[in-house]
Amino acid sequence: MTARHVLLVIAHGSRDPRHAATVHALTERVRAARPGLRVETAFLDHCAPSVPQVVDRLAAEGVRDVVALPLLLTRAFHAKADIPAVLRESAARHARMRVRRADVLGPSPLLQAALERRLREAGLGPGDRPSTGIVLASAGSSDPEAIAVIAEIAREWRRTGWCAVRPAFASASLPTTDEAVRALRADGVRHVAVAPYVIAPGFLPDRIARGALASGADLLADVLGDAPEVARLLLRRFDEALLPRLSLALA
Numbered sequence: 001m002t003a004r005h006v007l008l009v010i011a012h013g014s015r016d017p018r019h020a021a022t023v024h025a026l027t028e029r030v031r032a033a034r035p036g037l038r039v040e041t042a043f044l045d046h047c048a049p050s051v052p053q054v055v056d057r058l059a060a061e062g063v064r065d066v067v068a069l070p071l072l073l074t075r076a077f078h079a080k081a082d083i084p085a086v087l088r089e090s091a092a093r094h095a096r097m098r099v100r101r102a103d104v105l106g107p108s109p110l111l112q113a114a115l116e117r118r119l120r121e122a123g124l125g126p127g128d129r130p131s132t133g134i135v136l137a138s139a140g141s142s143d144p145e146a147i148a149v150i151a152e153i154a155r156e157w158r159r160t161g162w163c164a165v166r167p168a169f170a171s172a173s174l175p176t177t178d179e180a181v182r183a184l185r186a187d188g189v190r191h192v193a194v195a196p197y198v199i200a201p202g203f204l205p206d207r208i209a210r211g212a213l214a215s216g217a218d219l220l221a222d223v224l225g226d227a228p229e230v231a232r233l234l235l236r237r238f239d240e241a242l243l244p245r246l247s248l249a250l251a
Contacts, residue, residue: 006038006063007238008099010051010083011071013043014202020047022200022225023071029231037238044082051083055090059097067241069102069234071199073111073138074146079104102241105233107153114229115157115195118221124193133164133189135180135217137208138197140169147173150197163189168211170204177211185216193219200225 007030011023020043027039042054049057051068058066070083084101091099105111115136124132136154141147150167158165164187168180175183177194184192194212198205205223212220224230 005065005067005242006040006058008040008042008054008066008068009071009234010068011041011043011200012078013046014200015046016202018201022223025226026230029226029228030234033231034235044078044086051086052090055094055097055099059094064097066097066099067102067238068099069237070104072104073106073197073199074141074149075104076141076143076146100241102237105230105237107149108233110229110233110236111224112153112157114224114227115197115221117227117229118224119193119195122193122219122221124219128191129161131163132191132193133166133184134162135166135168135177135184135192135194136197137168137170137177137180137194139204140171140173142172170207177208178215181212181215181217192217193221195221196223198223199230
């Protein structure tokens with residue numbers, strides 16, 4: 001199965017060079033975790049190569065089975081519209097190629113584990129949980145489904161022992177990161193940490209960081225990036241796309 005199928009990771013793309021560098025670091029970790037699996041990377045915008053370019057190249061090499069995996073945390077516009085459209089257009093040119101679309105990454109316990117890892121790396125210790133409020137800062141979306149998912153993740157994460165967990169959004173929705181930090185302070189939370197729920201650096205993650213700084217958050221974690229848990233999740237979504245009947249067992 002591994003030798004026959006190609007995993008095509010589709011990232012959003014950004015003019016910020018840190019974005020592509022982080023995506024490539026993540027895909028390298030995926031390759032290291034599963035030797036023999038061919039992993040390719042494509043971008044929707046701003047970065048090269050594009051999805052059509054990679055699909056055309058794979059078809060020219062004789063590849064017949066591709067699993068396209070959106071490097072997205074929620075099922076918002078890009079997952080529902082952009083990526084399906086570009087994959088349909090690309091695959092239509094190559095009748096002998098089968099392109100399956102894997103699910104988006106979130107929600108998943110592995111993403112919560114990656115968030116916890118980033119908070120530990122930023123300096124939070126085991127004893128800080130009861131006195132620390134978390135701002136779960138996502139990129140934001142106008143899609144109600146995506147907003148509801150972020151709110152549910154915050155509620156579930158709160159049950160693991162944090163003093164409080166509030167969602168925040170860098171665009172399209174409220175509250176903003178700085179508003180969420182200030183709301184926690186108003187509720188009497190002494191220590192506030194901001195956990196970016198984003199894969200790679202760029203314009204919106206930088207807005208999250210500015211909000212954390214402006215509001216006086218005590219700690220700002222790094223983006224999820226190439227956390228080992230994220231790499232494991234990519235492989236899980238790949239496996240689920242090939243063996244859909246095992247999806248519940250693998251979740």
